[in-house]
Structure formats: structure tokens, C-alpha cells
Amino acid sequence: MTKGALNLQIHKQILTAILLDIFKKFNGKLGFKGGTCAYLFYNLPRASLDLDFDILTSLTESEKDNLRTVLQKHGEIKNFRDKQFTLFFLLDYQKNSPNIKIELNKRIWKNNEYNSIWFLGVEMKIVDKATMLTNKMVALSNRKQPVARDIFDVYYFLKVGFPINEKLIKERTGKNLKDYLNFLLSFIEKNYTPKNVLQGLGEVLDQKQKDWVKKELVSETIKELEKLIK
The missing domain is CATH 3.10.450.620 (JHP933, nucleotidyltransferase-like core domain)
Structure with missing residues (x-):
């Protein structure tokens, strides 16, 4: 690009x-x-x-x-x-x-x-906010190759309290919300690591953000998703 x-x-x-x-x-x-x-x-x-x-x-x-x-x-x-x-x-x-x-x-x-x-x-x-978050969540697990900006965006939207459109989750994945969240958690754990989580993000973040992303983004995103399942 x-x-x-x-x-x-x-x-x-x-x-x-x-x-x-x-x-x-x-x-x-x-x-x-x-x-x-x-x-x-x-x-x-x-x-x-x-x-x-x-x-x-x-x-x-x-x-x-x-x-x-x-x-x-x-x-x-x-x-x-x-x-x-x-x-x-x-x-x-x-x-x-x-x-x-x-x-x-x-x-x-x-x-x-x-x-x-x-x-x-x-x-x-x-x-709207729910459509933004929900489609980004589905994109996170739908792409042929993991894209770091997807997990960054999902984390941010969850952290600031964007709602999820459950009907859109069902329409796009065939899963109910709980099943999809469990699937997404597993996908993130398998596909994102500190080694790849900055790929494609480097030029749009400052150095402080890059340091945080490498150390914390994956684990913090998992925490936010786990809150929704409990």
C-alpha cells in the first residue's frame, strides 16, 4: 500500500x-x-x-x-x-x-x-457503533491471514463500550453470540503473538502505542472478550 x-x-x-x-x-x-x-x-x-x-x-x-x-x-x-x-x-x-x-x-x-x-x-x-464493532470482530476471524489492525480495533471498541449486534453475528457466522465469542477467543490465541501483532500497524501508531501493542494487546483483548462471556 x-x-x-x-x-x-x-x-x-x-x-x-x-x-x-x-x-x-x-x-x-x-x-x-x-x-x-x-x-x-x-x-x-x-x-x-x-x-x-x-x-x-x-x-x-x-x-x-x-x-x-x-x-x-x-x-x-x-x-x-x-x-x-x-x-x-x-x-x-x-x-x-x-x-x-x-x-x-x-x-x-x-x-x-x-x-x-x-x-x-x-x-x-x-x-453505527454496533455495526462497526460486529463487522470488525467477524473480519478478525474471516481473513485468510491475520491482520493486526483488526485486533487493535476490536480491543478499542470493546474497551470504550461499543455494543455488539447479535443479529448481525448470527447472520454473518451462523453462530449465537456466546458460541462466536468462544470461537473468536480460540482464534486469537492461535493466530496472534507479540511477533505478528504489529504487522501493518507500525506506520499508523506512535512508539508508545507500538510498545503497548507488542506487550499487552493480545492479552487485553482476550480479557475484554472474556468479560462478555461471563
Whole structure:
């Protein structure tokens, strides 16, 4: 993802500008989600480099072209894929800076919930707290390879008291909440260690955070999940 040094302030400004332009054109069609949504609106204590959306109403070919035009205002589209479940753009906004992935998910879970908010004068839909946490929990155990930011985000959301959407857990995993939590605990214990828990997180955390993550993140996340089972 990163092809050069990361200036977080500039990157955040670019992400925000793209986000605003997208919702000026597509409000009502999209729901904002993912790490950057959590960073901007739910105080997630790590930076995020990409933009993730749910497509709430199908986009026409003309609307896809309009989206491409919006993104081209901010840089060069290096890659575009219209896949079965995803629209994907890779945007190069500045030489020697990270590319930005813009991913739009076509497969929407019926138990996702969204809130309408105003941000810098623009109305947009964002996933609510329970949807944010629940989908992140499922992502944690669903990926082909463990992703450290998933466990970091789950820990934070649990620690600050985000609720869990039990219907969404059932819809996505087929398990009730208790069974899924037990499965997730086992998955974390098998797949996350101090050796891999910083992979992909290093450039979005400061040194103090990195030290804590390496020593404490796995055990503290397990403690938070165990509280929910008791």
C-alpha cells in the first residue's frame, strides 16, 4: 500500500476531501465504514489510510463513471476493478506518498445499521457503533491471514463500550453470540503473538502505542472478550 514516506496530516486531508466529494454526489447511495470512518467519527486511536463504503443502492454504469471522475480530481487512478462483490479503486494522489484504496462493498448484510450525520456541511451515512464493532470482530476471524489492525480495533471498541449486534453475528457466522465469542477467543490465541501483532500497524501508531501493542494487546483483548462471556 505504501510506496513512500507517510505524512499523516496530508493523508488525512486528502482522505477527508475525497470523502466529502463522494458524499456530495452519492449521499443516500453509500454508507461509510471501516478504519477511516472509526478514526474520523469514533475516535479510533490510530490513523487509517483507505476509504471503505457499503453500496446501499446499486450504482448504474453512469454513476460508476461519475465516481471515477470524482476520484480523478484528487489524483491518478492506478487500478480499477469491478468485481462480483466489490468496486475497487487505487488512487495515487502524490509522488512518493501512499496510494489510497477506495473500496465499495456490494454485498450488504441486512442487519447492518447506519446513522445519518453532518460533516463539514455535508450529509452522510456512517455505520453505527454496533455495526462497526460486529463487522470488525467477524473480519478478525474471516481473513485468510491475520491482520493486526483488526485486533487493535476490536480491543478499542470493546474497551470504550461499543455494543455488539447479535443479529448481525448470527447472520454473518451462523453462530449465537456466546458460541462466536468462544470461537473468536480460540482464534486469537492461535493466530496472534507479540511477533505478528504489529504487522501493518507500525506506520499508523506512535512508539508508545507500538510498545503497548507488542506487550499487552493480545492479552487485553482476550480479557475484554472474556468479560462478555461471563
